[in-house]
Amino acid sequence: MSHTASIRAKARELLESGDVTCVIGYEVGPRGWTRPAFIENPEEVGRLVWNQACTHNLTTYLPGRLRPGKNKEPAKPVAVVVKACDSRAIQVLLAENQFTRDQVFVIGVVCPGILSGAERQAIPEDGPQDGAPLQARCRRCPERVPVVSDTLIGELVAPPTAIAEEDELSRLSGLNPEQRLAYWLEQFDRCLRCYACRQACPMCNCPTCLFERDDSLWLGMGTGLNEKRAFHLGRAYHLAGRCVGCDECERVCPMNIPISHLNRMLAKEVEAAFGYRAGLAPVPGPLVTVIDRGEGRP
Amino acid sequence: MTASPGPSAAGLAAFEPKILGFLCTWCSYTGADLAGTARLHYPSNLRAVRVPCSGRVAPELILRAFDQGADGVLVLGCHIGECHYDNGNHRTAKRVPVLKALLSFAGLEPERLRLDWVSASEGERFARLVGEFTEALRLLGPCTWRASAPPLPASLTWVGIPPGADPAPGGAV
Numbered sequence: 001m002s003h004t005a006s007i008r009a010k011a012r013e014l015l016e017s018g019d020v021t022c023v024i025g026y027e028v029g030p031r032g033w034t035r036p037a038f039i040e041n042p043e044e045v046g047r048l049v050w051n052q053a054c055t056h057n058l059t060t061y062l063p064g065r066l067r068p069g070k071n072k073e074p075a076k077p078v079a080v081v082v083k084a085c086d087s088r089a090i091q092v093l094l095a096e097n098q099f100t101r102d103q104v105f106v107i108g109v110v111c112p113g114i115l116s117g118a119e120r121q122a123i124p125e126d127g128p129q130d131g132a133p134l135q136a137r138c139r140r141c142p143e144r145v146p147v148v149s150d151t152l153i154g155e156l157v158a159p160p161t162a163i164a165e166e167d168e169l170s171r172l173s174g175l176n177p178e179q180r181l182a183y184w185l186e187q188f189d190r191c192l193r194c195y196a197c198r199q200a201c202p203m204c205n206c207p208t209c210l211f212e213r214d215d216s217l218w219l220g221m222g223t224g225l226n227e228k229r230a231f232h233l234g235r236a237y238h239l240a241g242r243c244v245g246c247d248e249c250e251r252v253c254p255m256n257i258p259i260s261h262l263n264r265m266l267a268k269e270v271e272a273a274f275g276y277r278a279g280l281a282p283v284p285g286p287l288v289t290v291i292d293r294g295e296g297r298p
Numbered sequence: 299m300t301a302s303p304g305p306s307a308a309g310l311a312a313f314e315p316k317i318l319g320f321l322c323t324w325c326s327y328t329g330a331d332l333a334g335t336a337r338l339h340y341p342s343n344l345r346a347v348r349v350p351c352s353g354r355v356a357p358e359l360i361l362r363a364f365d366q367g368a369d370g371v372l373v374l375g376c377h378i379g380e381c382h383y384d385n386g387n388h389r390t391a392k393r394v395p396v397l398k399a400l401l402s403f404a405g406l407e408p409e410r411l412r413l414d415w416v417s418a419s420e421g422e423r424f425a426r427l428v429g430e431f432t433e434a435l436r437l438l439g440p441c442t443w444r445a446s447a448p449p450l451p452a453s454l455t456w457v458g459i460p461p462g463a464d465p466a467p468g469g470a471v
Contacts, residue, residue: 172403178442181405185445210358218362225445226365230358233404237357240396262400269399274392287396290388291378 003050003109006153007081010107014079015042020105024061025081026054033120036061050081050153053121055114055135056200057246058082059089063205066099079105083114085137087146088244088279089202095282096242098205108149110157113138137247137260140166147280169261169268184229190255191228193221197249197259198235203242211235236262241270241285244278315369315435319344319428320355324382325418326374332421340425341432344372352376352413353386357397360411364401369441370410372431374424377415387415406443409434 001009011023027037027047034053038061039045058080066075082090087108094101113134144157172180195212198204211219211231219234220227236259243263250260271277274286321327327348333340349355352375363371373394375387394413402408412431416424 177402177405177407179405180403181442184404219358224447229404229445230361230365233361233400234358237397237400240400262403265403266396266400269396273395287389287392290385291391 003153004048007050007107007109008045008048010151010153011039011045011048011079012042014105015039015045019077020079021076022065023048023079023081023107024058024065025107026050026056026058048081050109052112052115052132054081054083054109055248055251057086057089057202057248059086059093059202060200060248062090062104062202063093063098066103075099075103077103077105079107081107081109082146082149083109083111084143084146085111085141085244085246086202087148089246090148091279091282092203092242092244092285093205095284101282106146106149106151108146108152110145110152110154111138112144113141135247135251137245141245148282166264168258169264172261173265185225187257188229188232189225191223191232191257192255193223193228193231194254196252196254197257200248200252201239202244202246203239204235210238232257232259232262236266239263240266241274241276241287242278243267313436313440315343315432315438315440316367317344317370317372317428317432317435318363318368319346319372319374320349320352320359321346322352322375322382322387323348323350325376325380326352326416326424328418329374329416329420329424332419333425334421336421338421338425340428343432343435344428351381351383351386352390353381353383353388355390355394357393360394360397361401364406364410364441364443367441367444369438370412370431370435372428373411373413374416374427375413377417380417406441407438409438410441410443 007025011025014020015023021040023039023045025037025039025048026034028049028051029035034049034051034055036056036058037047039048059082062078062080065078068074080090087106090104090106093099116133116135142159144159146152172183175183195209198209210216211234212221213219214221219230243266245260245264245267247260249263250258253259267278270286276286278285321330327346330346352373355373360371360373373390375390376382378387378391381387390413394411398408398411401411414427416427
């Protein structure tokens with residue numbers, strides 16, 4: 001059975017039994033682009049698909065969807081289709097108590113890697129796309145199987161052997177401070193403050209974003225270069241030890257700002273300092289806990 | 299006393315770094331007080347901000363300080379295990395090095411941000427740290443972090459009311 005058929009069968013079963021109120025998955029829109037889909041009716045499971053253009057991180061929708069109601073009653077469970085990278089985001093959100101484990105039914109898909117720019121092309125369902133370039137995050141990705149899932153779709157596969165090198169990151173680290181400053185100012189200068197990066201990010205789930213408050217004394221909503229840089233550096237910092245590297249922020253950026261470099265650099269830094277990789281287990285990150293006996297002191 | 303008395307004695311150029319210091323009220327601020335009562339000299343480049351705990355120093359505050367033209371930021375808290383709030387400085391100890399790595403990646407010299415521990419009885423240590431930090435920043439020179447705004451186009455620049463023009467067009471008073 002193809003992945004698409006398996007996902008549809010599972011979604012139908014879940015919706016008909018009433019275990020979940022909604023299945024968050026992927027569908028192909030009228031122009032052939034793959035996009036997120038919210039299926040609440042068992043009759044509509046035929047819309048769900050799986051292909052190599054399923055780039056969106058659907059866990060972004062979970063914190064909002066599963067937020068408790070006005071009189072604190074817990075939200076009804078939902079099911080979500082995840083790839084390996086998205087499943088790590090679920091672990092981080094669980095560690096941060098955004099929802100409980102029984103509120104989400106995880107349909108894990110063994111991911112063959114997502115094609116570069118594929119969400120804007122018509123991709124045949126389940127069709128193998130030999131020769132098409134994978135996204136940079138997938139060339140770097142050492143995992144194919146979700147770390148958390150209630151049902152797994154696809155056969156277990158060995159992790160890929162050839163992992164792409166972090167060329168750009170090591171090039172930037174090799175520059176001197178003036179060159180790096182010039183590089184980043186040039187990148188941040190293009191920012192429109194459209195907040196697409198924030199909206200696409202599963203970890204950016206504050207009800208009111210610190211960077212979008214109009215009464216803040218020390219963070220501006222302005223579009224000056226300093227404010228834009230403070231926004232990007234501040235956002236990257238808030239993701240330190242939490243970012244799972246799905247690189248959705250970079251994909252949705254209309255100005256092609258290489259935001260993922262900042263996130264990857266911080267992930268490496270946190271791993272080097274604390275031996276912690278975000279999302280491998282539902283435990284809080286090292287930046288929100290006290291110093292442990294095993295950890296080094298500055 | 300090991301603190302440098304000032305730039306004139308060191309014979310350095312006229313550059314005086316602007317340093318923003320976040321001092322924990324329970325230890326470092328009291329330590330600075332002790333340095334004062336003990337009449338220790340330390341450079342006046344430090345602008346002290348008294349905070350309830352070094353854990354209060356949000357990374358956005360440090361970013362803001364550099365954006366506003368600080369040449370260096372000094373965060374001083376209690377030694378690990380001596381925090382008034384038990385573990386506020388644990389968080390500082392973990393967060394500031396990560397922030398330093400981020401700022402360094404974005405093009406700031408990492409020496410411009412410094413985290414250290416000063417207890418209430420260490421007035422001498424406080425004076426020495428401030429002296430060392432000021433010296434290090436003098437050698438680094440002015441900070442180039444702050445991006446200057448591009449000049450406004452001529453169409454948006456206020457040139458004043460041309461002579462002879464109606465000062466209140468449209469008849470408004």
